[in-house]
Amino acid sequence: MKIIQTQQDLTTLCYTDTFPTLLPQIQAHFDHLHSTHGDEEDTIFTLDHLGPIILLEPGDNLHDLSFIGLSREDGGLLGCTPEYVQAIELPDQTGTAYMIGVVYNDSYMTTFFTIAGSHDETIEKWLRQKSGLTPTDNDLILKRLKELFEQDETDLGPENGGDNIWLMLVSARPFTPDTLTGLLPAYARELPFDSDPFSQFPLPPTHLIRLVLRTNNLIDGPNEYTDGNTCCFRVNRELEQAELLWEDEAFNDTPIFQGGDLPSAIHWVSELAAPFHVQYEDPFLE
DSSP states (O other): OOOOSSSSHHHHHHTTSSTTTTTHHHHHHHHHHHHHHHHOOOOSOTTTTOOOEEETTTTTOTTBBBGBBBBBTTTTTGGGGGGGEEEEEEOHHHHHEEEEEEEOOOOOOOEEEEETTSSSSHHHHHHHHHOOOOOOOHHHHHHHHHHHBBBBBBGGGGGGGGGEEEEEEEEEEEOOTSOGGSSOOGGGGTTTOSOTTTSSEEEEEEEEEEEEEEEEEEETTEEEEEEEEEEEEEEEETTTTTEEESSSHHHOOSEEEEOHHHHHHHHHHHHHSSSEEEOOOOOGGO
């Protein structure tokens, strides 16, 4: 943890090679405070009366920041209501940083800076949520679908005739008690659902998904015909996870949409909802 009150503090940091891609952002914030609150007659501008800039580092205990008024009993950083949490994309795709403003009164605010991935998952999740970087349900579903279905064989080389497989179209509809049974895959239509997690019945899905896969043979080129199916997902926003329900049945199920051309695939997926993911070309060759 580094506490910055003066320009000299920043200059000293520059020689320590601590988060070099983040230091320009901290310098810009310090300069803004100086230009806004500084007095031209001051020989040394200090943040003593405004609130310090604090650079948080891996290993810092953000659950107990008592020295700055954020005690363990109150939850540390997580127990405060920040004025803002801003995500900052660092230069040259070197990562993401966060700038956190915590106001104490009308004239005193501490500004924290930290690099994403420097802290425990509880802190990282809080930072993502407060900065608006929390993934949407569709983001979580798409991430899991890619893990399950996509296949990249470009490293095998065209001489081996590998096949790349990718998600060409995906649509999603929230599952509700009014969802038509006919929209469910056949293996789920006769299942009784229960909202009680201790019930003998399975928890209902949160989303119905229609997906269409496309393949590209590295010798013969993209297949003009595509296959698609409907599946059920359950999204856990607290854990930021999406789970494919009845995975074995989903993989063994005969595709509902089989061997269709591109216009037919678009029409079939859109019957459930407008596609939120569209990728016509092989993403592994881009």
